[in-house]
Amino acid sequence: MAIDAADKANILAEALPYIRQFAGKTIVIKYGGNAMTDDALKEGFAKDVVLLKLVGMNPVVVHGGGPQINDLLARVGKQGEFIQGMRVTDAETMEVVEMVLGGLVNKEIVSLINKHGGKAVGVTGKDGHFIRARKLFLKAEGEEAIDIGQVGEIESIDPSLVSLLDSQDFIPVVAPIGVGMDGEAYNINADLVAGKLAETLKAEKLVLMTNTPGVLDKSGQLLTGLTAQRIDELFADGTISGGMLPKISSALDAAKSGVNTVHIIDGRVKHALLLEILTAAGVGTMIRA
Secondary structure, three states: OOOOHHHHHHHHHHHHHHHHHHOOOEEEEEEOHHHHOOHHHHHHHHHHHHHHHHOOOEEEEEEOOHHHHHHHHHHOOOOOOEEOOEEOEOHHHHHHHHHHHHHHHHHHHHHHHHHOOOOEEEEEOOHHHOEEEEEEEEOOOOOOOEEEEEEEEEEEEOOHHHHHHHHOOOEEEEEOEEEOOOOOEEEOOHHHHHHHHHHHOOOOEEEEEEOOOOOEOOOOOEOOEEEHHHHHHHHHOOOOOOOHHHHHHHHHHHHHOOOOEEEEEEOOOOOHHHHHHHOOOOOEEEEEO
């Protein structure tokens, strides 16, 4: 479908108030799902991030890499195991996680953004020890805490490295690997890192890209706007479960901790990021405290 010049002008005009409103503001984007594995979507995402930077916003990208980790594990004869949406990470798996997240995936995203005119820099939480972590134990009702290996929870994030990159017009691309007291690496859920980073940077928005249209009710209908209270109800009645648990939990924590709005959007939609931030339509669920 061809768009004529007048339609293009209208689209740009519609974006103007949003560009003005969010200029100079930090937007933390959790990048994952199909948007990370489909070539056309990857190119579109990189262009979107560069555009946000060029119109004066400060995008910070936090990425996962689950499918890529699974692929490399399979090649070395290991199978990924998950408990409560978290990857069980023994020492051998941690080596694979670091190779994939800190190397392969991170550098691909950096290269794509740079190819489209941005100045991206890849970091992990080990750089400058900016993501401090400790071992995470999962809790199960009536059972002892579950040890899932080198999986971390965030103790603290030092925002100075990311803020420095932002201030020099770089686009930080963060791999969710934390560092412990003795320098040991921890695999941290990327949604949790994105949420805590958004809180620490006092971000205007946290955007979580997923493989679903957003948060769905029990009949599969999209819930476009949610409050903290409504989310607590959806947890209680089991509407939100599985892999969505860490995603919605981090979204809720961010909304309660000063991030103005949190968006859970469908990364399978081309230019989902621009649609959510620069238009009235949006393509997902918006969460406010």
